[in-house]
Amino acid sequence: MLTLINLTGLTNQFVTPERITLVIRIVLILIIGIPLLRVLKKVMAKLTHEKLSAQAEQLIQRSVYYFGVLILIVSILNEFGFKLSALLGAAGVLGIAIGFASQTSVSNIISGIFLISEKPFTIGDIVESGSTIGIVTSIDLLSIKLITFDNKFVRIPNETMIKTEVTNYTKFPTRRLEIMLSVAYKEDLERVSAVLYDIAINEELSLKDQEPVIQVREFADSGINILFGIWTKTDDFIVIKNKLMIKIKQRFDAEGIEIPFPHLSLYAGEASKPLTIKQI
Template sequence: MIRLIRRIVRKLLTDRLSPQSEQLVVRAVYYVCILILMVSVLNEFGFKLSALLGAAGVFGLAIGFASQTSVSNIISGIFLISEKPFVIGDAVQIGTTIGVIETIDLLSIKLKTFDGRYVRVPNETMIKTEVINITRYPIRRANISISVSYKEDLTKVLAVLADIASKEPLALSDPEPLLHVDSFADSGININYGVWTNKESVMLLKNALMLSIKERFDQENIEIPYPHVKLITEGEINS
């Protein structure tokens, strides 16, 4: 019976609420039905409702302090549902954890990481922690930090990088790629290289760009610097 009620409620709410709001309402209806069923069964066995309420009051007082965290999570969940910083199916970063949101419940959200791990994050943590919605917008920029030798012609290097972006099928021409000389490091000159693509293709684009950069730099004899260590013998020091 309860499953039937859940199906009816879900059918009525389809296309009327967001997936996370629908999920929350369906779960709330489920718990209310369970409560009503329990009260009905106890009533059939002769338990009086007044006695149950009295016992529930004493029991509730005993666990009141322990339930503060749960209440905080429920309130935080309501704020998350109303604010909608993310929806089911979004990829988010919470601290060092990155994953796709599978469910948004009264107490927590559940993530599936890209390497197949299950992560539960309390709603209160979501409110207090910076959450990065990776897939909120339809396009994203794949960012790559590149270092070239001091002897290289930067105009030529930037032209090669622009050409790589223009020939990459996954890359978008609008917005234009980012080509920015960032800093002078110990071993070389650092360049920020960013190319826009559809949000689903960020990792594929970054991989393709890395392969193309290595291939083109080899063809154009553009040196990618790396740390060098020079060993000096005792004889060289004394000479």
């Protein structure tokens, strides 16, 4: 009986009408707030869709969503008795401390704003930064996210993207595919050029309104280097490159055009002459 009385006393001590009311208010805030956040996210998606660039659209949607989450958290803390003024004061002191310790993050945020305003690339573009090539999947205030062609996730800080050279391979709808090849010195260059031109004009993925490029570039050690360039749609770039490499090899074999490889002949004067054999 004594234990039951003690439990009843503890229950009455902790389960008070004020605390029950507090729990109900917090539950109501969550029940109303979470669906509102989802609705707000969908509304912002509709308002910004096709009106802004993909990266600006993504940034605005996330910023509004996180701001809504912040309001929800502040509302819950307010129910526990934390005043907004006290929270702002604590946030100010904490912000100063974090500011000194996170100068790199601030630099990345500023760089992210520059990237969004300059628009050197958008979501879905294929870019190269340093030794990394991949598809842009996200442009945030702190970093850029890429997916490489072998399905690796790469995060590059915005400051790095601002400071280093970035190549955008899909900025324009067309590209020129360039293949550097070599032929033997004995080959007729005009005949080689005619074969390459025939390959170019008969390639279905090439752009017929752009002339192919065939240039003799260099007399190298093992052969004559020739630049072969052909214009194509950016979306067809990888496909046409593979097709052309195969066609060039097949046509050169059929035409008897030699593709040289590095080789070396040694001559050591008289000592390298063949031995003389006398018949007795």
